Amino acid sequence: MRTRTRISRRLAALAAVAALGTGLLAGCAADGKDPGGGSSAQGGGGGAKTTLTVGVFGAFGLKEAGLYDAYMKLHPDIEIKQTSIERNENYYPQLLTHLGSGSGLADIQAVEVSNIAEVTATQSGKLEDLSKVSGVNKDDFLPWKWAEATTKDSKTVGLGTDIGPTGICYRKDLFAKAGLPTDREAVGKLWAGDWNKYLAVGRQYKAKAPAGAAFVDSASGVLNSITGSSATRYYDADGKVVYKSNPAVKQAWDTATAFAADGLTAKLQQFQPTWDQGFANASFATVSCPAWMLGYIQDKAGAAGKDQWDVAAAPKPSNWGGSFLTVPSASQHKAEAAKLAAWLTAPAQQAVLFEKRGSFPSAKAAYGLPAVAGAKHAYFGNAPIGQIFAQAAEGTPVQFLGPKDQIIQQNLTDIGMLQVEQKGKSPQQGWDAAVKAIDNALDQ
Amino acid sequence: MASDTTAAVPSPSPGQEGTAPARARGEERRSRRYRRDVRWSPYAFITPFFVFFAAFGLFPLLYTGWASLHQVELTSPNDMTWVGLRNFSRLLSDDFFWNALRNTFTIGVLSTVPQLLIALGIAHLLNYRLRASMFFRVAVLTPYATSVAAATLVFVLLFGRDYGMVNWALGLVGFDHVDWQNGGWSSQLAVSTIVVWRWTGYNALIYLAAMQAVPADLYESAALDGASRWQQFVHVTIPSLRPTILFTAVVSTIGATQLFGEPLLFNGAAGATGGSDHQFQTLGLYLYEQGWVNLHLGRASAIAWAMFLILLLIGAVNWLVSHKLRKGMTS
Numbered sequence: 001m002r003t004r005t006r007i008s009r010r011l012a013a014l015a016a017v018a019a020l021g022t023g024l025l026a027g028c029a030a031d032g033k034d035p036g037g038g039s040s041a042q043g044g045g046g047g048a049k050t051t052l053t054v055g056v057f058g059a060f061g062l063k064e065a066g067l068y069d070a071y072m073k074l075h076p077d078i079e080i081k082q083t084s085i086e087r088n089e090n091y092y093p094q095l096l097t098h099l100g101s102g103s104g105l106a107d108i109q110a111v112e113v114s115n116i117a118e119v120t121a122t123q124s125g126k127l128e129d130l131s132k133v134s135g136v137n138k139d140d141f142l143p144w145k146w147a148e149a150t151t152k153d154s155k156t157v158g159l160g161t162d163i164g165p166t167g168i169c170y171r172k173d174l175f176a177k178a179g180l181p182t183d184r185e186a187v188g189k190l191w192a193g194d195w196n197k198y199l200a201v202g203r204q205y206k207a208k209a210p211a212g213a214a215f216v217d218s219a220s221g222v223l224n225s226i227t228g229s230s231a232t233r234y235y236d237a238d239g240k241v242v243y244k245s246n247p248a249v250k251q252a253w254d255t256a257t258a259f260a261a262d263g264l265t266a267k268l269q270q271f272q273p274t275w276d277q278g279f280a281n282a283s284f285a286t287v288s289c290p291a292w293m294l295g296y297i298q299d300k301a302g303a304a305g306k307d308q309w310d311v312a313a314a315p316k317p318s319n320w321g322g323s324f325l326t327v328p329s330a331s332q333h334k335a336e337a338a339k340l341a342a343w344l345t346a347p348a349q350q351a352v353l354f355e356k357r358g359s360f361p362s363a364k365a366a367y368g369l370p371a372v373a374g375a376k377h378a379y380f381g382n383a384p385i386g387q388i389f390a391q392a393a394e395g396t397p398v399q400f401l402g403p404k405d406q407i408i409q410q411n412l413t414d415i416g417m418l419q420v421e422q423k424g425k426s427p428q429q430g431w432d433a434a435v436k437a438i439d440n441a442l443d444q
Numbered sequence: 445m446a447s448d449t450t451a452a453v454p455s456p457s458p459g460q461e462g463t464a465p466a467r468a469r470g471e472e473r474r475s476r477r478y479r480r481d482v483r484w485s486p487y488a489f490i491t492p493f494f495v496f497f498a499a500f501g502l503f504p505l506l507y508t509g510w511a512s513l514h515q516v517e518l519t520s521p522n523d524m525t526w527v528g529l530r531n532f533s534r535l536l537s538d539d540f541f542w543n544a545l546r547n548t549f550t551i552g553v554l555s556t557v558p559q560l561l562i563a564l565g566i567a568h569l570l571n572y573r574l575r576a577s578m579f580f581r582v583a584v585l586t587p588y589a590t591s592v593a594a595a596t597l598v599f600v601l602l603f604g605r606d607y608g609m610v611n612w613a614l615g616l617v618g619f620d621h622v623d624w625q626n627g628g629w630s631s632q633l634a635v636s637t638i639v640v641w642r643w644t645g646y647n648a649l650i651y652l653a654a655m656q657a658v659p660a661d662l663y664e665s666a667a668l669d670g671a672s673r674w675q676q677f678v679h680v681t682i683p684s685l686r687p688t689i690l691f692t693a694v695v696s697t698i699g700a701t702q703l704f705g706e707p708l709l710f711n712g713a714a715g716a717t718g719g720s721d722h723q724f725q726t727l728g729l730y731l732y733e734q735g736w737v738n739l740h741l742g743r744a745s746a747i748a749w750a751m752f753l754i755l756l757l758i759g760a761v762n763w764l765v766s767h768k769l770r771k772g773m774t775s
Contacts, residue, residue, distance in 0.1 A: 089715055093518060093736045100521040122519040269625075272712050273600055277607045403519075407738060410715070418720030422626045433721070440540055441738040444515055 051079045052337055055106030057091035060084065060323070061357035062161075067349055071340060078336065088112045099126050102330040107337035111158055113322040114406035116148050119158070121239075121403050124151045128327040128334055131156035135342040140365040144398035149324050158324030159345040160362030162353065164290030165392035166225050166318040167311045168198070169297060169380070171213075174285040178208045184383060188312040195226050195255050195315045202264040205285060214266035217284045219256045219421045220413035221270055225288035226252035227409070228399075229318035234409070235402030241442065243408055244435065253412075257427040260420050267422050269414070276300045282308070290320040291360035291389045298379045310381045313388055317395030322362060360389050367393075404442055411437045505752075512745035519739055531746035541747065543722050544730040551632050551707070551726060552700030555639035560692060563644045564685075567651035568677055581652070584645030592705035596638055600710060603634045625711070631724045638706045643699070647692050654688035655681060686769060694762045701755055704728035727751050 054062065060082075062068060068080040083106060085091040092115050098104040111119050119127070130136055131154070138146055141160055149158030168191075172182040180201070181187055191197040202215040209215065216222060227233050227249060234243040243249050259265050266284040268275045278284055279300035289297065289311060297309060325341040327334055343349060350361035351371040366372050367390040375386030402408075416434025419425040425433070512531050514524040535541045570580055587595070602609045603624035611621045624634045658681065666676050682689075703726045707718055716733035718725025725733075727747065735744030 089737065093739070096518050096739070097521065100518075118519065273597075274604050274606060277604065281607070283606070411717075414715070414717055415720055415722075418626075422623065422720060437540075437717075437722075440538070441733075444517065444740055444742075 049077055049079045050333055050336055051081060052108065052333055052340055053106035054080060054082045054108045054110070054340075055091075055095070056082060056084050056110040057088045057112065058084070058086060060110060061353055061359050062344060065353045065356035067344055067352065071343060078340070080340070088115075096123075099123050099328060099330075102126070105328040105330050107327065107331040107333050108341050109326050109328060110161070111149075111324045111326055113148065113163075113324070113401075114409070116158055116324050117235075117401035117405055118403035119326070120149055120151055124155055124157050126329050127157040128329055128331075128338055129155045129157065130159050130327060130338055130341060133338040133342045135339065135346060137365075140347050140363045142362055142364050142393060142396075144319075144396060145322070145362040147398055148401055149326075158326045159341050161323045161325060161345055161350070162292065162321075162359035163362040163393055164292055164319050164321030165360055165389040165396065166228065166288055166290045166314050166320050167385075167388050167392060168286050168314050169289040169294070169309055169311045170286040171282060171305075171308050172310050172381070173308050174210065174213050174282065175205070177210045178205045178285070180205060182310070184310050184312040184381075187310075191315045192313070193315060195222075195229075195252075198222075198315050199255055199258055199262075199264075202259060202286075203262060206262070206264055209285070212283060214284045215264040215286060216259060217266050217275065217278060217287045218268050218270055218417075219260040219265050220417045221288045222259050222265075223252055223256035223413055223417055224320055224409070225314060225318045226255060226316075228320050229314070229316040229396070231397040231399055233399060233401075234405055235400050237400050239400075239402060241402065241404070241408075243412075243438075253416075253427065253431060256417060257420050257430070260417070261427070265421060269418065269422075279305070288314065288318075288320070291385065292321060292358060294377060294380060294385065295358045306379055307381055309379065311377070311383045311385065311388060314392065317392040317397075319393070319396045319399075354386075360393065362393075364390075364394060407441050408438050411441065508745045508748050511742055512749050514742050516741040516745075517739055518735070518741050521741060524742075527742070531742050532750070534743075535746060535750060540722060540725070540730060541727075541750075544718075544725050544727045547632065547718070547722075547724055548701060548703060548726045548728075551636050551639075551703060551724065552697065554632060554636035555643075555703075556693070556696045556700050558636075559640045559644050559696060560647060560689070562640070563647035563692070564651055564689075566644065566648040567655055568681065570648065570652050571655045581649065584648050586645070587642045588646040590642065592642070593709055595642060596706050596709035597712075599634070599638045599641075600712065603637075626720060626723070628721070628723045631710070631719055635703075635707050635710050635724050638710070639700070639703065643696065647696070650692055651685060651688060654685050658684040687766070690762070690766055690769065694758070697758055698755060701751065701758070702728055704732065708732070727754075 054068075056062070063082050068082070072078055072080060085094065092112065095105075095109055095111070131138065131150075136159065138156075142163070145160040145163060146156065149160065150156045168187075170187060175182050175187070181190070190201050205215045230248040230252070232242065232246055232248060234241060234246070234249065236242045236246075260267075266278055268278050268284070279297060280302060282301075282305070287293075287297070294311070297305070301309060325345060327337045327341055331337050345363065347361065347363040347366035347369065350359075350363045351366045351369045353359045354361055354366070354375065355371040361367065361372060367386070372386045372390065375384070376382045377385045412434045415437045416430040418430075419433055420427055420430035511524070513526065513528060515527050515531075516524050566584060570577065570584070574580060603611075605611065605621060605623045605625065608624070610624070614620075614622065622630050624630050662680050662684075663676055666680050671679065707724045707726050707729055708716060710724065711717065711719055716725070716729045716737055718729050728751075731744050731747040731751070734740050734747060
């Protein structure tokens, strides 16, 4: 008995080790297969196909909008495969390690706008220059979008896909109850040109607001859109960190903390479940909404919010979000990949992506196309979103992004602003806490 | 065998004289091979583990140690600048590190202590003769089989400030809403709850296994002496379980030191900060933040090694305690 159990225990241990081992091996194999490999075999057509891989994060939309299928129809010798990692904060470090080792890369890699400055500054040697690829036309793109992925020596490492021109989404029913106009033109005029007017409208709203419905979702959202509307933000033109001394940031901080101090916010943290519940329960009247957020609002506010939500122009043109496509030099099919990237970001395809997925084009040449110019959003009271967001996109200043833009931004909102808004700290205390965290993060 | 030896021994014919030693030699060779087999093949069987351990355990450990002595950024991992012990020395004056260490400790205590006590109680109950005992035994293990991510996301909803069920229940009995995510103690308590929920059943089963090894006569004689169920639990069960309790305490402590998934997801969209005031940022989260958000691999490596040293310290304390215990039991 005793020996038998011992033997079986040994066997079990051995089996466990073997299982672990094969698991690891399988992991390696799957990892190594991805990048350039796999030609032919899959294609029923017989001819050798080139397989291009596209690495993206989240539901990027290229595949869902049918763009890959369209390209494969145009180019029967090309097969496109996509690998997706749900969250950018997992995707991006992996992309960096793969670029560092020169392996495990897809032929096309997407990069989020908050990372593009760092990629452009530190990885340009490992990425292809896409500016001279046939089909790429610099003048098609918004100048600030083009500048974001271009190095000082004029190498363009990323082609812009979508952007996030920002409007203010608001609830008509709550506005009406507070005695404010509900027409989107009139609402836009209430605060046109000045973020402090937005604050003033908030105070006006609060005076007569229905109980349980704050003016804005979060002070961080306000901070985001204000800083997104100024030319210099956290870095100056020479690439120096200036957020501590930049008056634009100071002003944005003061305005946003005023929202918190006056009790105009619902004290929510964006993209948390509680924020979603806030949409569902109509617990705030306005939110700074980039074009890509409309679908999100529709999802979370649900059928009950239909015809209640509308979208007006923001006080100042601002941008939040957007992405780029890059081609790593380690790709085995650089030329084909660059061609695909150029095609995917051409105005016509960006218009399709907008029509199918609501990602707003970064190619201003697309704004005249009927799919964009005539776009209306049924859920938002048939708002002419094509025109509203195109105006915001073209008015957005060329902003100097720095490598650590995202970290500065995130600490300002998730540390500093949250402490003021949710923990009742003073604006100065919140600012100091954010600065301390940023200093710690930036110091190597 | 018998016939063979009788045939061979009485008449050693000259012709066979050379073969006998040869056969002996052959036998000797065979037995030597056998002995060699017995002696060395176990090593061959266990090499896969050590090969994998060296590749995926030891090498990363040593490389992390090497990296912790350098300034390295994830944007160019091959660019290493030697900085000696600077990454470690700066940890000593790093408020965020000490804050994370303190949080790890308090969350560890808040989760480990109730977890083991509840597990002990559950195991005691399961040890009774029960109808459908198998069902209950499997049922206590289900939280352990749930993924951290799924469980945590549900708990985030339960602990929601405005529409969470916990606050709703507290409201029913007349308490104010608690801001679970932003409070200091409250957020740590919430995170600990997730840990307790997930691991209690697992520990209960370990205790149950140990309880079933306690000889039944001990209970019988205790019962004869007039000991109640509770007295039996305190004077028979607990002392017999002492080594097991120590084992689970050590394992849970190690788990608590490495706590990562629950606090990370408890703050979903905000990432690794562990709340706006870093109020529930554990060492694991701080390591992740330094390495994968701020991209400072050298500093992250130093934190990893600091955690390793802390675990060694815990191991040493455990050794001392169990040593004392064993002495106490024999004397």
